[in-house]
Amino acid sequence: MADSDTLETERTRLRLTCRHLAGNGPARLADEFEAIAAWLRQHGDRLVGAEPVPGLQPDVYGTGALVEDFEAEVAALFAMPAARFMPSGCMAQPIALRIWSDRAGNPATAFHPTSHLELHEELGYRHLHGLTAHLIGAADRPTTAADLARAIGPGGVAGETGLASLLVELPAREIGGQLPTWEELVELGDLCRANGIRLHLDGARVWQAAPAYGRTLAEIAALFDSVYISFYKDVGALPGAMLLGPRDFIDEAATWQRRQGGTLYTAAANVVSARMHLAECLERMPRLIVRARQVAALFAAHPRASVLPHPPHTSMFHLRLDGERDELLQARDRVARETGIWLFANLKDIDGQAAVKTELSMGPSSLLLDDAELAAAIALLLEDGSPSDGR
Amino acid sequence: MADSDTLETERTRLRLTCRHLAGNGPARLADEFEAIAAWLRQHGDRLVGAEPVPGLQPDVYGTGALVEDFEAEVAALFAMPAARFMPSGCMAQPIALRIWSDRAGNPATAFHPTSHLELHEELGYRHLHGLTAHLIGAADRPTTAADLARAIGPGGVAGETGLASLLVELPAREIGGQLPTWEELVELGDLCRANGIRLHLDGARVWQAAPAYGRTLAEIAALFDSVYISFYKDVGALPGAMLLGPRDFIDEAATWQRRQGGTLYTAAANVVSARMHLAECLERMPRLIVRARQVAALFAAHPRASVLPHPPHTSMFHLRLDGERDELLQARDRVARETGIWLFANLKDIDGQAAVKTELSMGPSSLLLDDAELAAAIALLLEDGSPSDGR
Numbered sequence: 001m002a003d004s005d006t007l008e009t010e011r012t013r014l015r016l017t018c019r020h021l022a023g024n025g026p027a028r029l030a031d032e033f034e035a036i037a038a039w040l041r042q043h044g045d046r047l048v049g050a051e052p053v054p055g056l057q058p059d060v061y062g063t064g065a066l067v068e069d070f071e072a073e074v075a076a077l078f079a080m081p082a083a084r085f086m087p088s089g090c091m092a093q094p095i096a097l098r099i100w101s102d103r104a105g106n107p108a109t110a111f112h113p114t115s116h117l118e119l120h121e122e123l124g125y126r127h128l129h130g131l132t133a134h135l136i137g138a139a140d141r142p143t144t145a146a147d148l149a150r151a152i153g154p155g156g157v158a159g160e161t162g163l164a165s166l167l168v169e170l171p172a173r174e175i176g177g178q179l180p181t182w183e184e185l186v187e188l189g190d191l192c193r194a195n196g197i198r199l200h201l202d203g204a205r206v207w208q209a210a211p212a213y214g215r216t217l218a219e220i221a222a223l224f225d226s227v228y229i230s231f232y233k234d235v236g237a238l239p240g241a242m243l244l245g246p247r248d249f250i251d252e253a254a255t256w257q258r259r260q261g262g263t264l265y266t267a268a269a270n271v272v273s274a275r276m277h278l279a280e281c282l283e284r285m286p287r288l289i290v291r292a293r294q295v296a297a298l299f300a301a302h303p304r305a306s307v308l309p310h311p312p313h314t315s316m317f318h319l320r321l322d323g324e325r326d327e328l329l330q331a332r333d334r335v336a337r338e339t340g341i342w343l344f345a346n347l348k349d350i351d352g353q354a355a356v357k358t359e360l361s362m363g364p365s366s367l368l369l370d371d372a373e374l375a376a377a378i379a380l381l382l383e384d385g386s387p388s389d390g391r
Numbered sequence: 392m393a394d395s396d397t398l399e400t401e402r403t404r405l406r407l408t409c410r411h412l413a414g415n416g417p418a419r420l421a422d423e424f425e426a427i428a429a430w431l432r433q434h435g436d437r438l439v440g441a442e443p444v445p446g447l448q449p450d451v452y453g454t455g456a457l458v459e460d461f462e463a464e465v466a467a468l469f470a471m472p473a474a475r476f477m478p479s480g481c482m483a484q485p486i487a488l489r490i491w492s493d494r495a496g497n498p499a500t501a502f503h504p505t506s507h508l509e510l511h512e513e514l515g516y517r518h519l520h521g522l523t524a525h526l527i528g529a530a531d532r533p534t535t536a537a538d539l540a541r542a543i544g545p546g547g548v549a550g551e552t553g554l555a556s557l558l559v560e561l562p563a564r565e566i567g568g569q570l571p572t573w574e575e576l577v578e579l580g581d582l583c584r585a586n587g588i589r590l591h592l593d594g595a596r597v598w599q600a601a602p603a604y605g606r607t608l609a610e611i612a613a614l615f616d617s618v619y620i621s622f623y624k625d626v627g628a629l630p631g632a633m634l635l636g637p638r639d640f641i642d643e644a645a646t647w648q649r650r651q652g653g654t655l656y657t658a659a660a661n662v663v664s665a666r667m668h669l670a671e672c673l674e675r676m677p678r679l680i681v682r683a684r685q686v687a688a689l690f691a692a693h694p695r696a697s698v699l700p701h702p703p704h705t706s707m708f709h710l711r712l713d714g715e716r717d718e719l720l721q722a723r724d725r726v727a728r729e730t731g732i733w734l735f736a737n738l739k740d741i742d743g744q745a746a747v748k749t750e751l752s753m754g755p756s757s758l759l760l761d762d763a764e765l766a767a768a769i770a771l772l773l774e775d776g777s778p779s780d781g782r
Binding site for chain 1: 420421422424425427428429431432449477478479480481482483485512513514515518519520623629630646647649650651652653654655656657658659660
């Protein structure tokens with residue numbers, strides 16, 4: 001017990017003091033709240049007209065310039081008519097599907113077998129909104145038009161009911177950030193439109209998809225009827241999300257947001273944090289796509305490691321390592337102690353194999369590690385060379 | 392248009408620069424976020440064991456010492472077995488009623504005709520949770536055991552279905568903060584228990600009820616099966632709420648919180664803000680109860696003004712003023728310009744009468760105004776004396 005406390009304490013210290021290969025987010029919340037306070041002091045007077053006033057008019061129950069200006073900016077970025085800031089994707093996405101289902105008079109929706117709504121939200125779409133979801137396509141690759149055609153065709157899972165909506169996640173997080181090809185995506189959208197199926201984008205990490213496709217966010221959004229985006233993942237802000245779509249759809253979504261308890265007296269910190277970090281995320285994302293390919297290649301050069309997909313489609317990928325979980329976590333700690341690099345946070349066992357996997361998503365800190373020191377760290381992790389190799 | 396802009400701008404300036412009679416909350420959000428940052432720097436090292444680390448481990452998806460310690464502290468304050476921090480009361484309360492309904496196999500609940508759930512939440516309890524609510528008792532006074540007996544008795548609105556739960560708000564905000572007598576409340580609780588009806592406390596402002604009854608929060612909570620409390624109203628913190636009840640009830644509530652999109656990656660600012668402000672709220676509340684009676688008496692001395700209830704039961708009351716809304720708002724502005732005191736934010740017309748009403752809830756700033764200057768401000772507002780009277 002005391003030993004495991006000591007181990008956890010050391011791991012926490014290493015995690016908090018090393019340079020990270022993956023991830024981002026406000027690593028020191030105190031810094032983030034100080035930056036938010038400074039932003040509010042700088043922008044406060046703008047929000048109440050020409051008169052300088054000692055303090056900001058925060059957003060109040062989702063209204064006011066602080067949040068509405070930002071919603072308009074993001075709507076313009078995606079070339080969507082309207083947008084609504086919400087606390088989380090868990091709130092935003094079932095609301096979107098509920099609205100499309102209500103309008104179609106059909107509770108049936110569909111998504112990928114690994115969708116966040118199916119795996120991580122306690123099935124709120126079903127228990128709160130009374131929707132039924134068909135999980136379509138293979139679990140290890142993106143959903144295609146052929147998958148949808150099969151589902152809504154004769155004898156398909158939705159052959160009799162049809163579908164009010166289809167949710168597509170770009171990139172698909174649980175399968176290493178895979179994307180369908182642009183042509184496959186257009187074909188899927190065409191098939192939805194032809195069948196009156198509303199296409200909703202789970203864009204939690206859509207910031208990655210734009211440079212990966214070589215398209216703008218607006219070009220991607222144009223294929224969809226509604227879009228959800230997140231500000232705390234790639235953007236690295238405090239929790240926050242936005243739902244985008246037609247004006248009347250967004251007005252209806254705001255009513256559901258209230259019903260779900262998501263219209264807060266103020267969400268100023270979350271809104272300011274997203275406003276502060278978004279531009280930088282858009283600016284760095286193309287470099288993170290390149291970085292993911294470089295890092296994946298460094299791992300893939302080792303016989304005990306493999307990456308999925310290879311090469312990565314976006315700024316994230318799955319890493320598979322041969323070996324035992326505990327041994328590899330100890331090796332990670334050793335790498336951290338000896339090189340100051342924190343390679344990954346956790347490892348999951350792969351059923352029935354002497355191997356583990358983890359997700360590596362490139363954030364700003366990945367750009368601060370050079371290839372030589374990273375190669376040495378990986379060699380030390382996998383013990384197939386001395387720590388001094390490649391230094 | 393330009394004139395109305397100028398008026399609004401002046402009113403905003405007055406509102407932000409004057410000393411307020413009513414209300415509280417973080418008037419300058421930048422100050423609040425700086426205080427949160429300082430708190431995090433001070434407490435950060437405590438949360439990851441003995442090793443000092445450069446930064447805090449924030450709450451992650453509702454877990455971790457930052458939020459769990461606070462939940463335990465508040466549960467102890469109310470002598471309830473368990474507590475769960477949530478984003479809002481709109482989220483917490485329908486969840487509580489849903490759980491009691493699921494356990495009873497009965498969707499029927501009941502509350503006061505002016506309950507927040509009926510008036511201000513877009514009927515989430517119905518549209519999300521499928522509950523049916525009976526509005527029992529008269530709209531202008533607290534619900535009594537006699538009201539409940541009538542509702543569940545032969546021919547009553549819930550005579551056939553019975554009730555899974557009853558929600559009671561202490562104090563009842565929409566009727567000027569009225570409380571039932573302690574004996575009436577005990578009688579209501581006894582009748583619920585005798586009929587297998589779970590009694591839920593809407594304790595958005597329960598901080599007022601304890602000193603008003605001369606009872607502890609734990610004594611009040613002992614009459615209830617579950618309790619909701621809020622941190623942004625009397626406490627004056629950022630938005631945040633807590634649901635309290637039996638351990639298995641709270642675990643179930645956490646699942647519903649996830650379904651509703653309320654389990655955030657971090658809610659550190661909201662948790663820290665509540666932790667920072669709660670003790671001070673508990674300390675000042677008895678003085679605010681006294682202050683409400685004093686302020687009510689100052690208004691009630693004028694023939695154009697009356698207060699409800701008189702004397703106030705708690706630290707809030709309704710103020711009724713004879714006259715036209717626009718004229719009285721202009722008088723409020725004049726008082727603000729001439730005395731530096733902001734008496735109230737808004738006025739509502741009373742249907743069919745040449746009178747308006749507003750809510751006055753005493754916050755810390757009410758303690759900084761002395762009676763003589765307040766009497767002069769009220770006299771100026773109601774124009775029944777010269778501004779220099781009573782100074």
